[in-house]
Amino acid sequence: MPRSNRRRGGGKRDGEWEPLDIARIRAGSRRTETRRGVEWTVQPIRPERALKPYTCPGCGREVGVGVAHVAVWRADSIMGEDSALADRRHWHTPCWRTF
Template sequence: MARRSRRGRSQPRGDISRIMDTGTRTEIYGGGSWTVRSLRGNSEARTYVCPGCQQQLASGQPHVVVWPTDGLGGLSDRRHWHTPCWQARDRRPPRGSWK
């Protein structure tokens, strides 16, 4: 009988921990402080417009949600970005008004 390969107990299968990361962090951009939450997507049939590229973003696609950290404003201040667009915001600033 062939031996099975054993993984260490602390090593996740297929590196799923990075895919499912839904951490919340604070980042500085445009002279302000922003709360950024990574989302893995959901089954809702909503679509958003990414402020970085002005393309549609389906809610089922992994992406980030960004809102001001200062607590001013409400749900209308949240913006859904493609993850690569948010990462490139310094090189390729958002189109239109999103703040």
């Protein structure tokens, strides 16, 4: 018998509908992580959006064009969000996980 991909039970999760958060959709799965007592904003970069090479601060090797990786910047910068965003660094995802 073929498998059905439709959800059963009305299609609502947890009983309540939540409107889409446009800012979250535009930001992708941006999240805040704490490493070594510092809060960091972590933005995954998909391969099709990786248009320039960067040097990974974790290993010192190149994050090439077309390679999925993460952009990371301080979430608690005293200079403000714009300054922190300008200081962001691009890491290989495994390098960031082990930082």
